[in-house]
Amino acid sequence: MLKNYQVFQLFSLKENTSLILTLDTILQTASASILSEFKQNNQSLNVVYLGFDNAVNKPLYCDFLIKCFAFIDVSGKTFEDKYGKLIELVNSKCDNNKHNLIIVDNINNIENEYILNFVNSLNNTQDDMISSSAEENNNSNRTLLTVYHKDNVDFEKYQEISSSNLAISLFPTTLQLLTSSANIILDINPVITDNKFVDDEEDVDEHLSKFHIPRGFNNSSNYQLELTHKRKSGRVTTFKFIMDSEKHEYIDNTKVVKVENPFGNNDISEFDGMTTFNLKSTEKQKQAKDNVELPFMEAQQFSSGGAIVYEFEKDDDYDEEDPYEDPF
Amino acid sequence: MVALQQSQDLIVFSDHKILPKFSNQNQQSIYSILYNNGTYPLWLINKIINDDADNTKYNFIVSSFINNNKFMKQNIKPSNNVDVDFIDLTLSLQATDISTIIDTKYKNITKKEGNILVIEQPELLLSSVESLTTINLFQQFINKLLLSKFQHVIIVSNIDYYSTYINSFHQYQYTSFYQSLQYKSDVLFTVKSLKTGFAKDISGTLAITKGGAENSHYTDKFKVVENEYFFFVNKDSSVKLFY
Numbered sequence: 001m002l003k004n005y006q007v008f009q010l011f012s013l014k015e016n017t018s019l020i021l022t023l024d025t026i027l028q029t030a031s032a033s034i035l036s037e038f039k040q041n042n043q044s045l046n047v048v049y050l051g052f053d054n055a056v057n058k059p060l061y062c063d064f065l066i067k068c069f070a071f072i073d074v075s076g077k078t079f080e081d082k083y084g085k086l087i088e089l090v091n092s093k094c095d096n097n098k099h100n101l102i103i104v105d106n107i108n109n110i111e112n113e114y115i116l117n118f119v120n121s122l123n124n125t126q127d128d129m130i131s132s133s134a135e136e137n138n139n140s141n142r143t144l145l146t147v148y149h150k151d152n153v154d155f156e157k158y159q160e161i162s163s164s165n166l167a168i169s170l171f172p173t174t175l176q177l178l179t180s181s182a183n184i185i186l187d188i189n190p191v192i193t194d195n196k197f198v199d200d201e202e203d204v205d206e207h208l209s210k211f212h213i214p215r216g217f218n219n220s221s222n223y224q225l226e227l228t229h230k231r232k233s234g235r236v237t238t239f240k241f242i243m244d245s246e247k248h249e250y251i252d253n254t255k256v257v258k259v260e261n262p263f264g265n266n267d268i269s270e271f272d273g274m275t276t277f278n279l280k281s282t283e284k285q286k287q288a289k290d291n292v293e294l295p296f297m298e299a300q301q302f303s304s305g306g307a308i309v310y311e312f313e314k315d316d317d318y319d320e321e322d323p324y325e326d327p328f
Numbered sequence: 329m330v331a332l333q334q335s336q337d338l339i340v341f342s343d344h345k346i347l348p349k350f351s352n353q354n355q356q357s358i359y360s361i362l363y364n365n366g367t368y369p370l371w372l373i374n375k376i377i378n379d380d381a382d383n384t385k386y387n388f389i390v391s392s393f394i395n396n397n398k399f400m401k402q403n404i405k406p407s408n409n410v411d412v413d414f415i416d417l418t419l420s421l422q423a424t425d426i427s428t429i430i431d432t433k434y435k436n437i438t439k440k441e442g443n444i445l446v447i448e449q450p451e452l453l454l455s456s457v458e459s460l461t462t463i464n465l466f467q468q469f470i471n472k473l474l475l476s477k478f479q480h481v482i483i484v485s486n487i488d489y490y491s492t493y494i495n496s497f498h499q500y501q502y503t504s505f506y507q508s509l510q511y512k513s514d515v516l517f518t519v520k521s522l523k524t525g526f527a528k529d530i531s532g533t534l535a536i537t538k539g540g541a542e543n544s545h546y547t548d549k550f551k552v553v554e555n556e557y558f559f560f561v562n563k564d565s566s567v568k569l570f571y
Binding site: 026029031032035036052053054055056057059060061067068069070072074106108109149151152208209210211212213214215216217218220 | 507545554
């Protein structure tokens, strides 16, 4: 089994991570791909799944499914009224002897102004908040994973424009809040080049503009993961992986990324017999071409600083006057 | 030409069934049927009701926000022994509170085992109920139906209201409704008309694609088979599927 140490470390949650943000789209949803990796890599995790999107079936990769809609008071005026019951329930499902992973699928269901409240109250128990010792907080046995649908961005812009309340329109968007506070960002995307049902990204966009979902997407055995890791030291590292959630294999793609020649390949043999003129050059012509000394080569020979290399020619008119001279 | 093309059976799962047979009896599912104006897929609803091998074990309930019971009864023709009930929701668009729709219209349904709901255009509630959001529509209506009344829900929606540039509250709610369908569905049926307009022997295409719902219950032996069929609606309104 191919396992990259870094990814393994991440999914098993051995390092203390408090907030993971997962970005997905309708073509590659997190619930059908990456969310299963955590339990797979660390069986001792206690996974609590807050199903907003999926409120019917308990996925095999979680220990508890909370059907959120039954515990939210829609008419609640304050955060406490609205989500108090839900947060209490989550706390009761968390196991103090194990590491807990709380998955919120998806965070778009929480109002923008309540996001920070929601994230913080799920991440810390009451005791944590009161305790002043930083050390204790570090040993928190909870990781919160939020799923954010990237498709949804447009409305936040719209809301900002239309909102008559200035305080709300100046408030950062959900995505901004989450990306700045998350320790790890998992951006997942489908592998379009391997999909034989679509030509390219443009083709996919055209399908999506009519809401026709092409075949071959939501493929859990082949998708891209861009992992952004913000370390305590402040260093931010980004890795790319090709993921297979069925065999649980991860291929490091960071170095594998191919830089294709933007001018196409230089192999012109495919034009043989197709043109009326000669595209090829002979060996002798190539050698002659290589030996031509380009005019700017001389300027590079001066070892220090730049220099203007200019050869005075016959028709040139040399002006002796100093153009910067004071005329008076 | 028509006679030459071999007719195909509608297959959704790798076990050749249309409706899911999960090993876990409590497993529930959502199907979405998406169509445009001009491809209204009554034939597909008929096929799902009549062509599944185990259809006599289910109890189908057909509800529509756009067509009344008279129309639905005329057009949905269950074969022998298939149990289909109709619940007319056209007048429910006047409701001001969506929870009352479940309490009044579905009060006779007491257990969810074996119940399959075909519901047409629940997204119209986004327009009829004041300041209703997609999130609330799912939380207070569709999720509630799934929680206590139905094992499988088949949502039939018209995607003409989908727009990529959002200008109003309603446009946003409709668009996010369709996106949510993709995120929540197990299977998506997209009925498209021909790009070129009309043809004598093809009416359009039906694409069956995996939805984005969690798929940890599917195995190699039991999974969604993605496929794209041509379909042709005959004059006697029988429908033929072929590749």
